[in-house]
Amino acid sequence: MKCEMFDVLVELAKKKTRVTTLDMAKRLGSSQQTMSRKIRELESLDLIERETAAKGQFVSLTDEGAKFIRKKYLELREIVERPKTESIAFGGVLVSGSGEGRYYVGQDEYFLQFHEKLGFRPFLGTLNVRLKTVQDVKAKDEMENMRPITIRGFKKDNRAFGDIRSYPCMINRKARGAVIIPERTHHATDIVEIIASEDLRKSLCLKEDDYVHVEIRI
Amino acid sequence: MKCEMFDVLVELAKKKTRVTTLDMAKRLGSSQQTMSRKIRELESLDLIERETAAKGQFVSLTDEGAKFIRKKYLELREIVERPKTESIAFGGVLVSGSGEGRYYVGQDEYFLQFHEKLGFRPFLGTLNVRLKTVQDVKAKDEMENMRPITIRGFKKDNRAFGDIRSYPCMINRKARGAVIIPERTHHATDIVEIIASEDLRKSLCLKEDDYVHVEIRI
DNA sequence: ATTACTACTCACCGAGTAA
DNA sequence: TTTACTCGGTGAGTAGTAA
Numbered sequence: 001m002k003c004e005m006f007d008v009l010v011e012l013a014k015k016k017t018r019v020t021t022l023d024m025a026k027r028l029g030s031s032q033q034t035m036s037r038k039i040r041e042l043e044s045l046d047l048i049e050r051e052t053a054a055k056g057q058f059v060s061l062t063d064e065g066a067k068f069i070r071k072k073y074l075e076l077r078e079i080v081e082r083p084k085t086e087s088i089a090f091g092g093v094l095v096s097g098s099g100e101g102r103y104y105v106g107q108d109e110y111f112l113q114f115h116e117k118l119g120f121r122p123f124l125g126t127l128n129v130r131l132k133t134v135q136d137v138k139a140k141d142e143m144e145n146m147r148p149i150t151i152r153g154f155k156k157d158n159r160a161f162g163d164i165r166s167y168p169c170m171i172n173r174k175a176r177g178a179v180i181i182p183e184r185t186h187h188a189t190d191i192v193e194i195i196a197s198e199d200l201r202k203s204l205c206l207k208e209d210d211y212v213h214v215e216i217r218i
Numbered sequence: 219m220k221c222e223m224f225d226v227l228v229e230l231a232k233k234k235t236r237v238t239t240l241d242m243a244k245r246l247g248s249s250q251q252t253m254s255r256k257i258r259e260l261e262s263l264d265l266i267e268r269e270t271a272a273k274g275q276f277v278s279l280t281d282e283g284a285k286f287i288r289k290k291y292l293e294l295r296e297i298v299e300r301p302k303t304e305s306i307a308f309g310g311v312l313v314s315g316s317g318e319g320r321y322y323v324g325q326d327e328y329f330l331q332f333h334e335k336l337g338f339r340p341f342l343g344t345l346n347v348r349l350k351t352v353q354d355v356k357a358k359d360e361m362e363n364m365r366p367i368t369i370r371g372f373k374k375d376n377r378a379f380g381d382i383r384s385y386p387c388m389i390n391r392k393a394r395g396a397v398i399i400p401e402r403t404h405h406a407t408d409i410v411e412i413i414a415s416e417d418l419r420k421s422l423c424l425k426e427d428d429y430v431h432v433e434i435r436i
Numbered sequence: 437a438t439t440a441c442t443a444c445t446c447a448c449c450g451a452g453t454a455a
Numbered sequence: 456t457t458t459a460c461t462c463g464g465t466g467a468g469t470a471g472t473a474a
Contacts, residue, residue, distance in 0.1 A: 001224065002223075022456095051368060053383070054380070055456070077295075183273070184272070271438085
């Protein structure tokens with residue numbers, strides 16, 4: 001990445017005050033002329049104050065310049081010192097699907113990818129969970145901002161099957177499975193579809209309207 | 219300052235993973251096309267990994283990208299959390315000057331500026347101190363990296379008098395004065411010249427070869 | 437809706453050089 | 456030495472548009 005304005009500001013802030021354009025150019029891999037211009041630009045932006053002398057120039061940050069650097073620093077701190085492990089969880093009630101899920105999961109092209117990429121052969125049927133609260137929907141949206149395991153779409157019989165995004169998860173803290181979200185979803189945004197290697201209705205003794213808890217594994 | 223490459227990387231790092239080029243463009247005040255190109259550039263620099271989907275793209279930092287941000291963060295921390303007050307001090311022995319100092323300080327144009335900018339009317343004579351150790355010379359060089367109070371040069375009688383840099387200081391922890399360094403210095407780099415409102419030789423009872431301590435007020 | 441290609445303009449870079 | 460000007464070549468930004 002080439003020498004950017006901000007790099008120049010930072011380099012000036014590092015050095016106490018006295019700099020030469022040539023020295024700055026060498027440090028930042030640029031030319032003396034460009035440094036001269038960039039330093040003058042920073043001055044016209046009121047980020048630095050300067051006084052040219054016979055041997056170089058005296059540069060100091062203005063309050064605004066210091067504030068600017070501090071702002072960037074806090075921004076980076078936010079990123080670097082961000083807690084690594086957060087867990088995303090939401091829940092809702094079991095609703096009956098249209099049988100569509102079973103149809104899609106049953107497509108060989110999808111099925112094989114589920115096995116390869118998720119590590120299990122899905123049961124031919126999906127669990128449809130309707131989210132009830134805004135917190136739950138928010139958590140689901142946050143999940144969607146994460147990088148999914150993408151199941152590739154395909155064409156067959158003159159029909160297009162789109163990509164499916166999948167997110168490995170725990171259901172009711174007991175069973176492993178995955179939330180799946182078709183790229184061109186037919187569902188309203190408050191319903192999520194879940195697959196697993198087993199028939200979750202049976203193995204977790206779930207029936208219509210029962211509460212289902214979903215936790216995304218990060 | 220316009221949108222730079224690093225800003226794009228930081229913005230991508232802030233967002234967890236899912237972004238669109240248009241959204242990024244709005245955030246950073248740029249165009250969708252430029253964002254598209256910049257994100258692809260970051261990918262080709264191996265700073266991010268990405269996967270484009272129908273609705274936007276999933277972007278995540280590579281190890282190298284995270285390392286890059288961390289490096290910048292540490293750089294800024296160094297600046298922002300740098301201790302504010304350091305003191306610069308050095309010392310040497312009193313040597314006799316050539317009377318040159320008296321001549322220069324006596325020039326009205328300089329004299330008036332000393333009074334205005336340093337706050338005292340200098341005694342017509344300078345104290346010449348020869349630095350003995352490399353530490354002392356280093357401390358003096360550090361002083362020269364600070365922003366001086368600049369006494370402007372002038373032309374008179376067909377002669378050019380150059381700028382003089384001055385640094386307010388304490389002499390022997392007792393008297394206030396200033397180190398002065400002519401822009402075109404005649405001295406070797408191990409000699410500093412000091413002025414004060416009084417005759418320091420008298421008021422501090424100094425004689426040839428006596429040790430003189432100089433502390434710069436920051 | 438999205439990404440990203442092409443074409444075009446404009447601004448930036450830096451060699452040469454003045455002060 | 457140093458800063459900073461001019462100016463020609465080039466790289467960056469973006470409108471239009473395809474996919």
